[in-house]
Amino acid sequence: MKLNCVARPSAFQDAVIIEAVQLIEQAGPLDDAQAMREAASAHADGPARIAARARILGQRIGLQDELARARHWAPWVLLALVALIVLAGLTLAGSVVGNSERRINVVVALASLLGLHLLTLLLWLFGLVVPLGAFNASFGWIWLALTARVAGGRQGQTPLLLRAATRLMARARLLPWALGFVSHAIWSLSFTVVIAALLFALAFRSYTLNWETTILEPAFFVHAVQWLGAAPSWLGFPVPDANAVLSPLAAASGQRAWALWLTGCIVVYGLLPRGVFALLCAAVWRLRRKSLRPDGSQAYFSRLLARFDAMAPRHIVDADSGPAPRRMPTSLSDGEVGDAVVLIGFELPDELPWPPSEARASGAQVLRIDGSAGARRALLDELARLRPRRAFVACNAASSPDRGTERFLREVMALCGECRLRLPGADEAAHRRWHGWLADAGLDRLLITEGAETLS
Incomplete structure (x- = not known):
């Protein structure tokens, strides 16, 4: 049985409050006699009574106020995080094109721009199959943790609300998708900034793009450039031929091919995967968000329903209207x-x-x-x-x-x-x-x- 809290616009908030109250009562039951009476008198069915009881207790504890503060601070924390990511993207692009010699090692540039992105993307994909907490270091988790700290501080109830919300999302198999959406969206914005800064620098300044090695064969770079350039070539990005790769000083047209090849690799292996996965996460969230409900099959909710049933008014009169069949309770x-x-x-x-x-x-x-x-x-x-x-x-x-x-x-x-x-x-x-x-x-x-x- 699932507690149906999805009929109202505040369904997710109700679910978070119910889950948070349950977490609090794991340490010991709250004094809820008055809350039970008010919930029983205001609602007829058990799930609505449980939600009303949680709202009453949450209001007394201050959960709703802290949740409102968290919702107020969440977009501002996200905006600050985005600003830091944009600044980091500009810094990263500057590290590629900002040296005084105006020489760009395309292999080093590609590794520095895509290395961390590919590692975190693989960890996120692995976390979809085996949830080992790999996404706890994602931008989505950092955003939630910072919001909890800013809104509630060290002594507030916001960390408890964060734990309740993540438990709901984990139970609905939405946690990696929700955190992944934030992470992919921020990565997409970062790559957009990097590509824009890189194109601006390559368009208005002259750079020499090449590769360097001490122990690798030149043929390795020929095959690597051809292999990495296969997917970008589908979108029209040029791929340097073997002569351009092996030539230590390529002509101007060869430099242009190198620059567009580098840009195409960042677009295809960086921006596009993050954008596609951000859209996929948003679609999965829309499909599964109705599953964000407390699990009413737990013994905790069964006990509450039994207590509400025991509080039901007894319509018994003393007048004997004749024998009636009696059932064993x-x-x-x-x-x-x-x-x-x-x-x-x-x-x-x-x-x-x-x-x-x-x-x-x-x-x-x-x-x-x-x-x-x-x-x-x-x-x-x-x-x-x-x-x-x-x-x-x-x-x-x-x-x-x-x-x-x-x-x-x-x-x-x-x-x-x-x-x-x-x-x-x-x-x-x-x-x-x-x-x-x-x-x-x-x-x-x-x-x-x-x-x-x-x-x-």
Whole structure:
């Protein structure tokens, strides 16, 4: 089950808040009694109630305010990062064409302009198949990390919101695509600046382009130029022939071929791949963005839904309209319960000793209810939080069981793995009376137990 939070424009924000509240509650449950009541009264279905509860708790913690600050600072941080990349691109282009001798080693220039780009692109492609965190050093991740630092500082909740957002994107298999879009877009802008600066310098200044080697054969450069120039030639960029490659001082036309070959390689192996992958990332984001929802199949959300169900109003009247079929309540499965064992005293008289002496030795958690609506609600909320594997309900054996007792037992049975009834001080007649009442109420499978050995 997926929590449906995509019907409103703020669906992604709701999903991030829900995920952030879940991360906070991994360290311990929040005081959410008021939030539960407000969410239950405002919404009818469970997923909407969970989203409303998260919004209420997030507002109290300050998550919405920090998320708004992050959204405000994100474009400014991106603009600053782009400015740095443009400056770096200009610096890189200047390092190629800015030397005083006006000589350009085309092999060194190509390696310096494309080396880091090709390495990071291969890591990103590898990260699509095997997510090893290779994209944590991408421009996209740097942008998110800087935004979290600027918007929230060291003590704010923005890093938590960043973790929640990345968990959502990772679950929807969108994290490398989202971060990749930012990274590819910035690389595309950088290559655009480099190509523009390079063309401007080559158009209005005279340079000598050549290659140099100490140990490699000249034939190596002939084959390398032909091989690297194959793809740019499809777009009309010239490829120097063998004579131009082997000639130590090429003619002016040969220098022009070298310059356009170098530019074509940067376009084809630098700008075009980044631009294409940026468009692909944007398309994948549009196709999968509806999957950015919390995973409602997790036990965390199942517990919240059970607590909301336990808070549903009971429309029971005392007037007896005739016998009606009774069903045994469905208890929690083994995978839904915790390790807790609870012992509940239900409307016990003051003269009856409570808690029993064996409770201390068993380690069971002892609770008590006096029958008031507030105490009843608080106890059921506590059971919904604990989800015990076994619950013992101790009732006054001398009293006559009524509909209030039946309703309470049914509510307890729905919130635990196994429920058992204890009748402290009961004689044989009381046992017969309670057994008969349990059979009439449809609760005949509810065990009546006594003794310290049962509190386990």
